[in-house]
Amino acid sequence: MASMIIDINQLSDDPEDLDLTLDPAWFARELDGVHHAEGEGQGEAKLQVSKLGGKVQVTGHLSAHFPVSCGRCLEMAEVTVDEPFVMFFEQAADRRVVQDLELTAEDLHWRTFEGVEIDLSPILREQLLLAVPMTPLCRPDCEGLTGHLERPDPDDDDSVERVEVDGKLIDPRWNALAKLKTTR
Ligand SMILES: [Zn+2]
Structure with missing residues (x-):
């Protein structure tokens, strides 16, 4: 895998191609907690890196597919x-002093970096996370957990008889405790 770190001192004045492969290990590491543990991810970023004075422009195309858990x-x-x-x-x-707090569309495409290195890994991670829907679905008509298993309603459970204590129906497994309380 090509390095995801751009060393600005290594950049010439001509735009440079940077082709990055996002392999399953990268997805497992970077999308820990989001990534579906049993699935792999694959992707690539075909980028062009240009130095414009003290600024660096990175443009290109990001394509990837990766598994997450169905919502x-x-x-x-x-x-x-x-x-x-x-x-x-x-x-x-060099960061401009932001005069007002309202972010413009342009601000979303600006990042600052410290020193002489730019690490693209967290930027790519962020772009991928933005693509994850609020409720990802395994298929459009997923019926959720009820479609996979029957969940008994605890109120319909006849095996546990409710008893009345102080005018309240309670589970008898709490009865001994309730008696302790009421006879004190
Ligand atoms: Zn589902």
Whole structure:
């Protein structure tokens, strides 16, 4: 895998191609907690890196597919990303003073970096996370957990007889405790 770290001192004035492969190990590491543990991820970023004065522009295309958990049944759901990638970087010390707090569309494409290195890994991670829907689905008509297993309603459970204590119906397994309380 080509390095995801851009060393700005190594950049010439000509745009450079940077082809990155996102392999299953990368997905497992970067999307820990989001990534479906049983599934792999694959992707690539075909990028062009240009130095513009002290700033660095990274443009290109990001495509990937990776598994997450279905929001209804927790089975595997696939997320597909296929979109342009545009990001500008400037050194933290050069960051413009933001006059108002409202973020413009342009701000979303600006990042700062410290020192002489830009690590693309967290940026790519962020782009992939943005592509994950609020409720990912394993299939459009997923019926959720009820479609996979019958969950008994505890109120319909006849094996446990309710007893009345202090005017309240309670589970008899609490009865001994309730008696202790009421006879004190
Ligand atoms: Zn599902």
